[in-house]
Amino acid sequence: MASLNVGNLGEYLREQRRTAQLSLRQLADAAGVSNPYLSQIERGLRKPSAEVLQQVAKALRISAETLYVRAGILDERERDELETRAVILADPSINERQKQVLLQIYESFRKENGIDVSGTDAFGMGADDDGPRTADGSDADQPSA
Incomplete structure (x- = not known):
């Protein structure tokens, strides 16, 4: 069995x-x-x-x-992703806002490379998010008006 x-x-x-x-x-x-x-x-x-x-x-x-x-509870790739996130979140040399931006960039790269990031993860990043946001919630890669 x-x-x-x-x-x-x-x-x-x-x-x-x-x-x-x-x-x-x-x-x-x-x-x-x-x-x-x-x-x-x-x-x-x-x-x-x-x-x-x-x-x-x-x-x-x-x-x-x-x-x-x-x-068999967790896929190897999921583990690698979790460990990457854990290292970012544990880094004392960057502040919380920087950690969140870094995680959003990481998700953006994963999405760009075809990694399924559907749904919203534990960090509030949804699959339809296009990338990092500034502190006011606007797209970081768009020029401000």
């Missing part, structure tokens, strides 16, 4: 746990899940929820998105 992704996830989790030098019980305690449940995940018998994967990732100090990809 276990899918290949779940087995792959289990092997990866076991490897990460051993690298972190944690016992199964220690990781289960740190992640707030039961020891038998975590064991079943590692053996590929259970497919954990995104929430459980997030707790395990936090306990292992690894990217939750990596676990989502391994579990």
Whole structure:
């Protein structure tokens, strides 16, 4: 019954746990899940929820998105996009307005390159947006009147 992704996830989790030098019980305690449940995940018998994967990732100090990809919850390209966004948002050297403009430019380039950006994302950028906007909401690439 276990899918290949779940087995792959289990092997990866076991490897990460051993690298972190944690016992199964220690990781289960740190992640707030039961020891038998975590064991079943590692053996590929259970497919954990995104929430459980997030707790395990936090306990292992690894990217939750990596676990989502391994579990088949998130596509590899989506993970790359999320990581790019996370790096931009975490940069302390630029202010919030600059971060939003940079994210809009990033979306504009993705759209130009044929990447599906349909719908509005978590940053308020819709697929019909043509690109960056100035602080007053006008198009940044249009001359002001």
